[in-house]
Amino acid sequence: MVSAATWIRYAVGKLQYSASIGWKNYKGGQISDRELGDTIWKNFFQGKLTCLHYIKGEEMAPTLGDQGVTLLVRKIPWVDPKKVFVGDVVLLKDPINSEDYLVRRLAAIEGYEMVSTDEKDEPFVLEKDQCWVLADNENVKPKEAKDSRTFGPVSLKDIVGRAIYCLRTAVDHGPVNNSQFSMDLDSPVLEVELDVDEMAKSHKA
16 A cells, blocks of 8 residues: 555646656647646646656567567656656657667766777767667677667757666566665656556557
C-alpha cells in the first residue's frame, strides 16, 4: 500500500509534469492561453508520468540485457540539467534517424570537458544544452555502439524520458540503476505507476 507521504510526492511531481506539458504546448503554439489551465489539469487528473518502451540489442548489456526488454520510462517533457543527471539511462531520439529512439546512459552534460583517448583529437567542452551519451556494453566496438563516440554530442531536447524499471521476462525484472538523485526522485512514481503484470502482457517475448 502506498503511503500518504509517497502520494504527496507523486502528486507534486505530476503537477510539475502537467505544467511542463501545458507550457511546452503553449510555447509551441498548439494551445492558447485560455486553454493552458485546462490542459494542465487534464494532464494532472488523466495523464500518467510513465510509458512503456521495448528495445532489443546488446548495446546496453548487461544493464538491460541483450534479448529484448520492456522499459518503464518516466516521461520528461522539458529537459534541462536539473531534470536529468550524469549516470541516468535515458530514452532519446536517434540523432541519425529521427523516427527511431535509442536508450543510452548519460555520461556528460553541458560544461563538461571531453578528452579523447586518441591523442590526435582535441579536447572540447560541451556547449549549453548539449550532452554525451554512451552504450553500457564495453564489449561492443565504438562504431557499433551507436552512441556519442560516433555521432557526437546530442541536444538535451532529444531526451524524452528516463528508464526507471526493466522487465526482461515475467520473473526477471527490477529498477534501472540510474544516478542516486534520479532514483530518489523516481521512487514515488515507481510505487504508484509500476504494474509488472501490464509490462509482462506488452512484453515481446
